[in-house]
Amino acid sequence: MIRRILTVWCPDWSVVAAGRHRELAVVLSANRVLARSPSAATAGITVGQRRREAQRHCPDVMLVDHDPNRDARAFEPVVRTVGAFAPRLEVVAPGMLCIDAKGPTRYFGGEQELASRLADSITAAVPGVRIGIGVADGRFASAIAAHRAAPELPVVVEAGTSPEFLAQLPVCWLDVVGRQDATDQGRELGELVELLARLGLSRLGDVAAMSPRDLMARFGRIGVLAHRLASGVDERPPDTVDPPHEWDVAHTFEDPLEQIEPVVFAAKSLADGLSATLSDNGQVCTRLVVVAETDHGERSERAWYRVTGLSAAAMVERVRWQLDGWVSQPGGLSAGIVLLRLVPDEIRCDDGEQAGLWGGRSEADDRARRTMTRLAGLIGDGGVQVPVWRGGRLPAERYGWIPAAVADLDRAGDRLPDHRSEPWPGALPAPSPPVVLDDPEPLEVLDAGGHPVMVTGRGTATAPPAAAAGRRVVAWAGPWPVEQCWWQPDQRRRLARFQVLLDDGTAQLLVVEHRQWWLVATYQ
Amino acid sequence: MGASSPVRLSQVTPVSATSLAIERMLPVDDTFASLFHTPGAERPGLVRGQVIHCTGAAPLSLALALAAAASRAGAWLAVVDVPGLGVEATGELGVLLERLVRVETGPAGQWADVMCAVADGFELIVTEIPRGVSAATARRVHQRIRARGGVLLTTASGRSGSPMSSDLDVRTVSPQWKGLGAGHGYLRARRLVVEASGRRLPRTRSIEVWLPGPTGRPEPVDGEVIDLTVAAAGA
Numbered sequence: 001m002i003r004r005i006l007t008v009w010c011p012d013w014s015v016v017a018a019g020r021h022r023e024l025a026v027v028l029s030a031n032r033v034l035a036r037s038p039s040a041a042t043a044g045i046t047v048g049q050r051r052r053e054a055q056r057h058c059p060d061v062m063l064v065d066h067d068p069n070r071d072a073r074a075f076e077p078v079v080r081t082v083g084a085f086a087p088r089l090e091v092v093a094p095g096m097l098c099i100d101a102k103g104p105t106r107y108f109g110g111e112q113e114l115a116s117r118l119a120d121s122i123t124a125a126v127p128g129v130r131i132g133i134g135v136a137d138g139r140f141a142s143a144i145a146a147h148r149a150a151p152e153l154p155v156v157v158e159a160g161t162s163p164e165f166l167a168q169l170p171v172c173w174l175d176v177v178g179r180q181d182a183t184d185q186g187r188e189l190g191e192l193v194e195l196l197a198r199l200g201l202s203r204l205g206d207v208a209a210m211s212p213r214d215l216m217a218r219f220g221r222i223g224v225l226a227h228r229l230a231s232g233v234d235e236r237p238p239d240t241v242d243p244p245h246e247w248d249v250a251h252t253f254e255d256p257l258e259q260i261e262p263v264v265f266a267a268k269s270l271a272d273g274l275s276a277t278l279s280d281n282g283q284v285c286t287r288l289v290v291v292a293e294t295d296h297g298e299r300s301e302r303a304w305y306r307v308t309g310l311s312a313a314a315m316v317e318r319v320r321w322q323l324d325g326w327v328s329q330p331g332g333l334s335a336g337i338v339l340l341r342l343v344p345d346e347i348r349c350d351d352g353e354q355a356g357l358w359g360g361r362s363e364a365d366d367r368a369r370r371t372m373t374r375l376a377g378l379i380g381d382g383g384v385q386v387p388v389w390r391g392g393r394l395p396a397e398r399y400g401w402i403p404a405a406v407a408d409l410d411r412a413g414d415r416l417p418d419h420r421s422e423p424w425p426g427a428l429p430a431p432s433p434p435v436v437l438d439d440p441e442p443l444e445v446l447d448a449g450g451h452p453v454m455v456t457g458r459g460t461a462t463a464p465p466a467a468a469a470g471r472r473v474v475a476w477a478g479p480w481p482v483e484q485c486w487w488q489p490d491q492r493r494r495l496a497r498f499q500v501l502l503d504d505g506t507a508q509l510l511v512v513e514h515r516q517w518w519l520v521a522t523y524q
Numbered sequence: 525m526g527a528s529s530p531v532r533l534s535q536v537t538p539v540s541a542t543s544l545a546i547e548r549m550l551p552v553d554d555t556f557a558s559l560f561h562t563p564g565a566e567r568p569g570l571v572r573g574q575v576i577h578c579t580g581a582a583p584l585s586l587a588l589a590l591a592a593a594a595s596r597a598g599a600w601l602a603v604v605d606v607p608g609l610g611v612e613a614t615g616e617l618g619v620l621l622e623r624l625v626r627v628e629t630g631p632a633g634q635w636a637d638v639m640c641a642v643a644d645g646f647e648l649i650v651t652e653i654p655r656g657v658s659a660a661t662a663r664r665v666h667q668r669i670r671a672r673g674g675v676l677l678t679t680a681s682g683r684s685g686s687p688m689s690s691d692l693d694v695r696t697v698s699p700q701w702k703g704l705g706a707g708h709g710y711l712r713a714r715r716l717v718v719e720a721s722g723r724r725l726p727r728t729r730s731i732e733v734w735l736p737g738p739t740g741r742p743e744p745v746d747g748e749v750i751d752l753t754v755a756a757a758g759a
Contacts, residue, residue: 364647368600368625371645375627378641379634385626387611399611401626412622429710431736432612434584464707475704499711505581505699507711521610523701523711524584 002137002233004159006101006111008082008118009132009146010075012036012047013095016129017074018064026054029066030414031391038130068317068406069324071095076325079302081125085118090287090305094321098142098305101135111135115154137162139305140229144173162232167205171196174204174226188222195219196226204230225307243283248343249274256295256336260323261377263292263337264316268373270342271315278347284309287346290322295335300326303345313410315342320405365409372404381405388415393426393482394497395436395509395521426482428497433509433521440518443469445498445510455479455496455512465500468510469519472503479512548572550594550647550675553618555742559694559720559729570594572647572673575666577686580696582716583679584609584650585617585735589742590677590694591648592618599647602627604639606652606679616740636661643668649676653686662688692722696735713738715745 010016012035014027026036026045033049043058054061071094079097082089085108086099101111108114115133122131134145136157144166145155157165166173175190201207207215208231215223249270257263278285288310291301304310304318319340327333375384385401386409392398407415423429445453447463454462459481465473478498495513502508507523549569552560560568570576570590578587584606595601601619603609604627615621625646629638635654642649643665653662666688669676680686696716703712719730737743 364598364600365623367645368623369645371641372625374645375638375641379628379630379638383628383630385628387621387624387626395610395612404625416621430616430738430740431711431713432610432616432740434582434588434610434613434617435608436610437608461707475701475706475709477704477708477710499704501701501704501711505701507701507704507714521608523714524582 002162004101004105004111004135004137005098005139005142006104006115006118006133006135007092007096007098007139007142007146008078008122009134009143009149010078010095010129011132011147012038012041012130013075014066014071015064016126017071017094018067020062020064021128021130023062024058024060025062025064027064027066030388030417034066068094069320072321073324073328076329077125078122078129079325080329081121082118084121085114087301088303090303091318091321092143092305096143096146098139111156112154115156119152119154136165138232139307141166141232144169147173163208166230166232167203167208169204170202171204171207171230174207174229189226192219192222192226208232243285243344243347247274247277248341250339250341253336253338253340256338258336260320260327260337263323263340264320265373265377266340267319267342268312268316268370270340271312271319274315274342274344275312278344282349283347284349285315285344285347286310287344288315288318289343289345290319291339291341291343292323292326292337293339294333295338298333298335305346309348311410313408369409372409376403376405386415389417389420391420391424393424393428393484394511395428395433398424398427426480428480428499428509431523433523435524436521437519440511440520443510443517443519445469445473445500445512445517452515453512453517454515455481459496461498465498468500468502468508468517473500474503475501478510550599551597552590553593553742555733555744556590556718556731558731559718570675571691572675573670574691575669575676575678575688576692576694577688577690578677578679578694578696581699582696582714582735585613586694586696586718587650587677587679588614588617588619589735591650591675592742594648594675595619595623599623600625600645601648601650602642602646604642604649604651605629605635605654606650613736613740617736618741636665639665640668643672643674643676647674649674650679651676652679653688657687659687662686690722691724692720695719695721 014035015021015025015037018027021037023037024039026040027034028051031051033045033047033054035047036045040058040061045054045057045061051063075094079091082097082099086104089097089099091097101114105111105114108117115135119131119133123129130151132146132149133154134142134149135154136142136145137159141157141162145157149155171193175193196207207226210227212224212227215227251266251270286307286309287303287305289301289303293299300322302322306314372384381403384404386404386407387399388402390397390400445465446467447453448466453465456462459479461479465476467473476498479496481496484493493513495511498510500508500510508519509521511518511520549565549567549571552569557568560570562571576590591601596618600623602625609626611621614624627638627642629635635657639651678686678688696718699714699716701711701714703709713734714736715732715734717730717732719728721728732745734743734745
């Protein structure tokens with residue numbers, strides 16, 4: 001018996017979470033558009049576009065960096081609102097959650113009625129948010145129904161008709177699962193969709209009509225997953241069993257903890273232990289229930305779902321999201337946290353997805369990770385950072401830093417893509433400066449006569465630089481002009497770069513902008 | 525207990541089963557091999573538990589270049605309190621950016637506590653010892669490094685003397701940039717002399733290297749002849 005599932009989906013949640021959904025804005029992750037505001041969508045910006053492409057469509061669009069923690073924190077009011085209707089809900093990702101529709105439907109007298117009441121409450125809790133609500137048999141059909149729903153019009157697929165509903169849809173809907181799931185499997189699903197379409201299987205019904213055995217032989221486990229999704233059977237394979245209760249893990253804190261960092265740290269070791277137990281048994285957890293309690297008996301219980309399974313890092317991330325939202329709710333907590341429990345609620349056989357660098361994580365990787373969690377507890381999340389590639393022509397633009405806590409260390413390719421080593425037009429060639437000043441220092445550059453050197457409108461220096469910051473210039477080259485966002489008055493930058501070699505043997509990268517010289521980097 | 529006593533194997537976590545034949549050593553780039561020959565070891569490398577002071581004209585480039593080979597072999601590199609670390613150059617010098625972490629201890633003067641925590645999890649640490657660190661604090665950090673079997677590379681541009689005692693001092697002297705002319709060319713490569721001295725080296729060793737070479741990586745000077753004709757001013 002497939003359960004009736006109601007899915008609430010907030011399109012472009014990251015923009016709403018950033019509080020920019022009423023403006024012309026996009027949220028970027030790894031230089032690509034992750035979410036866009038309605039006005040940006042009208043301007044022709046689509047999800048997955050590169051930053052530059054988006055700017056081409058819409059030069060004055062506001063760019064916001066993606067922050068998964070912010071998304072999760074901002075989603076808390078929605079989760080609480082829906083939780084008032086159905087306490088047993090599953091958060092799939094920030095921006096999407098589902099509930100078992102059976103009980104609440106009976107209470108509110110019908111699925112349409114329940115859906116419209118939910119929509120009203122959510123829009124009251126988070127003004128301006130657009131939501132789609134779908135009700136269908138199984139999570140996948142319900143998620144698709146939610147994606148197809150208009151803000152005022154929930155899509156309800158009658159019981160027992162999910163396979164027919166799905167059969168007419170194009171195969172690209174399989175990627176709906178892939179998109180909210182940044183694991184290898186999620187990605188493979190996206191690639192599979194393209195392949196299926198090229199093979200002439202353009203509708204989900206075509207895939208469902210295939211024999212799962214053939215799909216297994218041709219595509220492996222991912223083919224079977226696609227078949228299961230396409231035929232409207234719930235993602236949970238029929239042969240799964242409920243995990244034994246001995247697998248639950250919990251940590252009781254002797255002293256109630258007011259800060260969430262130490263709790264997250266404890267969650268890390270719980271999650272490591274839990275995933276070790278699971279992998280010893282060849283299982284992976286797809287639905288995890290996280291329970292936290294305070295000294296005064298306040299309780300937060302939430303289920304987290306991911307079709308491809310939750311790794312230890314993903315579990316910790318969800319604990320952090322849940323605690324973050326719980327602590328930042330209006331009024332906060334009245335006492336410290338005393339209990340944290342992780343319950344693997346649904347498990348299935350591990351398809352053999354390997355996480356990690358070059359097919360596995362070494363002990364050094366694990367040790368470094370544990371240390372990063374501990375350091376974050378000692379000096380705060382912002383003190384422990386990993387590099388992220390952004391691209392650009394100036395040294396300070398090419399890489400940024402993000403807190404290690406929000407980076408998926410198993411998937412370094414997301415923040416350091418392979419194509420970053422390709423030449424960037426207009427960037428200076430290697431070698432690059434080892435020291436890039438966080439705050440450029442102003443300095444004076446003079447010619448032989450002691451007059452300031454400037455750059456003319458034609459892009460040449462008015463005189464050869466002879467002295468910089470009081471030292472003699474032995475060699476120099478430039479100017480290499482950079483013109484950025486010339487189409488946008490308030491973001492427009494026009495500057496020129498120079499390399500200079502001083503008489504003490506140091507080499508520096510200087511920039512002149514608006515007749516002011518800046519030291520931006522040194523080749524130490 | 526003398527500093528020369530071998531690090532107990534139980535305290536050392538090997539990088540991975542295959543990457544290190546000699547567990548007492550972390551690999552070092554071939555360019556610097558002749559500076560890091562240890563009597564009794566088959567291959568040159570950074571000895572675990574040691575503190576290496578990098579000074580002179582290019583301390584940061586040198587420290588990162590020394591850490592590069594070990595980072596590619598599986599070790600994680602933590603850069604503690606080095607303001608404005610250029611990520612691109614770090615990658616060009618050979619460090620694997622996937623295993624690079626920047627740590628900023630903030631103004632609270634927690635440098636020593638943070639360093640001890642970092643030593644627990646990272647096999648390579650680059651730091652600029654902040655002012656005002658006492659010799660006793662520095663000793664505590666040094667002991668932790670020795671106990672955990674990592675390698676600490678400190679950078680200092682001046683010659684003011686460090687509060688921490690070192691196992692090896694590496695200096696970069698007489699830097700000569702190539703490629704930049706009077707209004708043309710661009711910085712292509714830097715030739716400099718690296719001198720190593722230390723308690724266990726009978727006399728100062730020195731080599732000449734390109735640091736960085738034309739690709740950003742360090743390269744030996746006596747190896748292939750690098751063509752650095754300045755004439756073409758193409759940037």
